[in-house]
Amino acid sequence: MTGILFALIAASGWGSSAVFTKIALEKIDTRLGTIVSLFFSTIVMFTISLATQIDHFSKLKMPDMIWFFAAGVFTFSLGRLLNYTGISFVGVSKSTPLVGTSTLFATIFAILLLGEKPSPLIGIGVLLVTIGIIFITKSK
């Protein structure tokens, strides 16, 4: 039950985040909005991780920073900026499901770059996601 509750909070957190973003971006530039939002997220996340997992910080080495930098560029510099741009241009209802296809891209990259084996279930999933994208982009 605890797991389900946390999963529901996660889903409603991401859902509400998109709506807050849309309201905030009505009056400012998307790039500036993304920078300010990232600033707040960084402060909040560092506070939580320092409060709960401070012992892990001392184990970090300098080369680990390269991994964090790469993750930061793809997830936040690029990912969040494009996500906010999508919300700003086509709205929450159309942008959020499209951004939600990231699992599809993650799977494609895992198959192409990490050599993971695709299964028939993945094929059905890809087909459904593609039809879903068509439905959203064709809707008025």
Place this chain on the structure above:
Amino acid sequence: MNKQTESKNILFGYLASLGAACSYGVSANLAKSIVNNVTEPLVATSFALMFGFITLALIYFKQLVNIVKINKKTFLFLFLAGMAGSTGVGCQYYAMKNAPVFIVAPITGSYPLFAMFFSFIFLRKVEKQNFSTLIGALMIILGVTLIILSK
């Protein structure tokens, strides 16, 4: 705004959304390596956020002068957006710890439905919802759930 510009903006919005999905797809594979080989997800996310913020602030440093023009309401909503997003990441981590992936994945994967619901409640005046978008969102959620469960 004329019709041609509007169509271009819509196309740009769709491409940006799919670009974000693609970027998140790359980062999911990076995250897998980081969590397996480097450190805990919360610590990694904190540093990734910091580097993401610094990179974007350096690229668009000219935009930073406009920060004084942001009103309190906008600051509040940007803060709430950041907080809600971070809460989502943290809760997903704890959900995965406390329940099997076949239960957690469909629930967290359904976040576009939550977004559409909140949008219907709070953005009714600026955003139109329609049946076709809802069907599309449901198909994407079902497809993504199947992909996650196949692993």
